[in-house]
Amino acid sequence: MSTLVEDNPAKNRFEILVDDALAGFTAYVPRGEVLVLTHTEVDPGFQGKGVASALVRGALDEIRARGGRLVPQCPFVAAFVDRHPEYADLVVEQA
Template identity: 50%
Template sequence: MPQPSATPTVERVDNRHRYEILVDGKRAGLTAYRDRGEQRVFYHTEVDDAFAGQGLAAQLVQEALADVRRSDKRIVPVCPYVAKYLNRHEEFNDITDPVTVEVLQWLDTELG
């Protein structure tokens, strides 16, 4: 398996409500969110099969959550991957809110 030549980069794409991880300028994965007041509700994370097994999902979520902190927002981990990541990385506990029925109903409405 060849190693990617470029360091993966993560960027927030506000108009698409997601963070994308790019490898050699190609989108390798994304984590999608919607903002609910001060909460950033993460609901889906995916990495393209061609880039699986390189730790990109973890890097993507790490940088996305760090951006949430810099933005003075709070994390709501509806996405199972984000929730699993948070279980292993307690440094985000202070800005993580529980997933509630209200949040899930709101998200359902947002996503139509």
């Protein structure tokens, strides 16, 4: 299974492709350098396979590479950051 996480700024979301099929996305609202991650959704056919975690990890890595920060409004993203404290430095309090 090959996966690719990429930003789709036209739709304000990070998308994960699994074997070239759109498997899920994490939506965001841009606020300058801060992205408010609002919702994560994975296609039912890909659930239970670690796709959501791979998606969020890829999105957070991309945000870090850009020097950005995030607000984990999405419960899944918030729980992911709690389980992976190496990403805690990216989190800012909601304005």
